[in-house]
Amino acid sequence: MKRLWIENGTFVTMDDQRPVLKGHMVVEGDTILYLSEELPDPLPEGAERMNGQGLVFMPGLINTHGHAAMSLLRGYSDDQSLQVWLEQKMWPMEAKFTDDDVRWGTSLAVAEMLKSGTTTFVDMYDRMNIVAEVAEQSGIRAFLTRGVIGLCPPEVQTSKLNEAKQFVQDWNGKADGRIATMLSPHAPYTCPPDYIVRIVEAAHELNVPLHTHMSESAAEVAQNVKDYGCRPVEHLDKLGFFTRPALLAHAVHLTDDEIALLAARGAAVSHNPASNLKLASGIARVPDLLKEGVTVSLGTDSAASNNNLDLFDEIRLAALIHKGVSGDPTAVPAQEALKLGTVYGAKAIWQEQRVGQLKEGLKADFIAIDMEQPHFYPQTEIISHLVYSGSGRDVVHVWIDGNQVVKNGECLLLDEAKILAESQRCFERLLSS
Ligand SMILES: N[C@@H](CCSC[C@H]1O[C@@H](n2cnc3c(=O)[nH]cnc32)[C@H](O)[C@@H]1O)C(=O)O
Numbered sequence: 001m002k003r004l005w006i007e008n009g010t011f012v013t014m015d016d017q018r019p020v021l022k023g024h025m026v027v028e029g030d031t032i033l034y035l036s037e038e039l040p041d042p043l044p045e046g047a048e049r050m051n052g053q054g055l056v057f058m059p060g061l062i063n064t065h066g067h068a069a070m071s072l073l074r075g076y077s078d079d080q081s082l083q084v085w086l087e088q089k090m091w092p093m094e095a096k097f098t099d100d101d102v103r104w105g106t107s108l109a110v111a112e113m114l115k116s117g118t119t120t121f122v123d124m125y126d127r128m129n130i131v132a133e134v135a136e137q138s139g140i141r142a143f144l145t146r147g148v149i150g151l152c153p154p155e156v157q158t159s160k161l162n163e164a165k166q167f168v169q170d171w172n173g174k175a176d177g178r179i180a181t182m183l184s185p186h187a188p189y190t191c192p193p194d195y196i197v198r199i200v201e202a203a204h205e206l207n208v209p210l211h212t213h214m215s216e217s218a219a220e221v222a223q224n225v226k227d228y229g230c231r232p233v234e235h236l237d238k239l240g241f242f243t244r245p246a247l248l249a250h251a252v253h254l255t256d257d258e259i260a261l262l263a264a265r266g267a268a269v270s271h272n273p274a275s276n277l278k279l280a281s282g283i284a285r286v287p288d289l290l291k292e293g294v295t296v297s298l299g300t301d302s303a304a305s306n307n308n309l310d311l312f313d314e315i316r317l318a319a320l321i322h323k324g325v326s327g328d329p330t331a332v333p334a335q336e337a338l339k340l341g342t343v344y345g346a347k348a349i350w351q352e353q354r355v356g357q358l359k360e361g362l363k364a365d366f367i368a369i370d371m372e373q374p375h376f377y378p379q380t381e382i383i384s385h386l387v388y389s390g391s392g393r394d395v396v397h398v399w400i401d402g403n404q405v406v407k408n409g410e411c412l413l414l415d416e417a418k419i420l421a422e423s424q425r426c427f428e429r430l431l432s433s
C-alpha cells in the first residue's frame with residue numbers, strides 16, 4: 001500500500017490531548033497510520049518521504065453550507081437584503097442555468113475550496129449529478145443534497161422530491177466513499193408544511209440526514225409566526241424534522257427556548273458569518289449555542305453572498321465578531337474558532353470518526369501551510385497565527401483520502417485555466433440570454 005512519511009513537520013492536530021506537536025506523520029493508503037514526536041520505529045518501508053520543515057500541517061477544513069454552482073454569480077448582486085438578493089437577483093438568473101453552468105460554476109467553486117484548504121464541503125443545489133461528478137473527479141470529499149423549493153404545483157413538488165431521492169440512491173457512498181448525501185427542503189418559508197413532512201418521511205426511508213436554511217433573517221421568522229403561529233425551530237420540530245439528524249444553515253434569529261430545543265434534539269448548526277453580514281441578516285448567537293452544547297460549524301454559503309469560499313475568512317470572522325457584539329474578548333477564542341472549521345465541522349456532518357483531526361486511524365485529509373512568510377513571524381502561537389493572520393492563500397499542499405490533490409498551490413486533478421475560461425463564458429451567456 002502507498003505510504004507517505006512527513007518528517008520534521010509541525011502538526012496542529014485539533015486533538016485536545018496534544019494540540020500541536022513537532023515530529024513525524026505516516027500516511028498509509030487513505031489513513032493516518034502514525035503521528036508522533038518520535039521517529040517511527042521501524043521506519044516505514046518504501047514510503048515517499050517529505051521534509052515538513054517550514055510547513056504547518058493541519059486537518060483539512062470542512063465547509064458545512066454552500067451552493068457551489070452559484071460561484072458563477074459572484075459579484076452579480078452586492079449590497080442587497082436577503083429577500084431582494086434571492087427573489088429579484090438570484091432566482092431569475094438561476095432559472096436560466098443549464099447543465100453546463102452548473103458544471104463550470106461548481107468546478108470554479110471546488111478549485112477555490114481545494115486551493116484554500118477545504119477538503120470537505122456540503123452542497124445544496126439542483127442538477128446534483130453534475131456536482132457529484134465534479135466532486136468525484138476533483139478528489140474532494142462532499143456531502144451533497146438536491147435542495148427542493150416547494151413553491152410549485154404538487155406534481156412538480158413530487159418530481160423534485162423523487163429527483164432528490166434518486167440522487168441519494170445513485171450517489172450515497174460513491175467516489176470511494178468520499179460522497180455522502182442527504183435530503184433538504186430549501187427552507188420553512190419556501191416549503192409548505194405537508195411537503196416538509198414528506199421530505200422527513202423520505203429521509204427516514206433512505207436513512208439519510210436532513211439539511212435546510214433556517215431563521216436566517218428576521219423577516220422570515222416573522223412570516224413563520226404569522227403563517228404557522230410559531231417560530232421556525234418549533235415549527236420544524238412539530239413537523240418531525242428533528243427525528244432525523246439535522247444540519248441547519250444560518251440559525252441567526254433564535255430565542256433561548258429555541259437554543260434549548262436545538263440542544264435537546266441534537267441538531268447541528270452551520271454558522272455563515274460572512275454571508276450573514278453581507279446580506280445584513282444579523283449575527284448568530286454562537287457563544288450561546290456553544291454554551292448550551294449545540295454543535296456549531298462553519299459555512300461560506302455561496303460566493304454570490306460572501307464573496308469567496310475561503311473558510312479561513314469564516315474562522316477569523318467567527319473569532320472576531322462574537323467578541324465585538326458581546327463585548328467579551330474571550331468569546332470564541334482562537335482554538336475554538338479553528339475547531340469550528342475542523343473538528344466541529346466533522347461532528348456537524350456526523351463524520352467525526354473519519355475526519356476533522358490529525359489522529360491515527362482517521363482519514364488522511366490534511367493541508368500544509370507555508371509558515372515562512374512575514375505575516376507568520378515571529379513564530380510563537382501557531383493557532384493564533386492561523387486564526388488571526390492566516391488565509392487560504394497560505395495553503396500550499398492538500399491531501400484527501402491520502403491522495404495529494406493540491407501541490408504547490410495548483411490543483412492536480414482539475415484544469416484550472418479551462419475552469420476560469422469556461423466560467424467566464426457561462427456568465428457572459430447568462431447575462432445576455
Ligand atoms: N432550484 C431548486 C432549489 C435549489 S436549492 C439552492 C437554492 O438556495 C438559494 N440560496 C442560496 N443562498 C441562500 C441563502 O443564504 N438563503 C436562502 N437561499 C439561498 C439559491 O439561490 C438556490 O435557489 C428548486 O427550485 O427546487
Ligand SMILES: [Zn+2]
Nearest residue numbers: 066249301302
Ligand atoms: Zn444557503
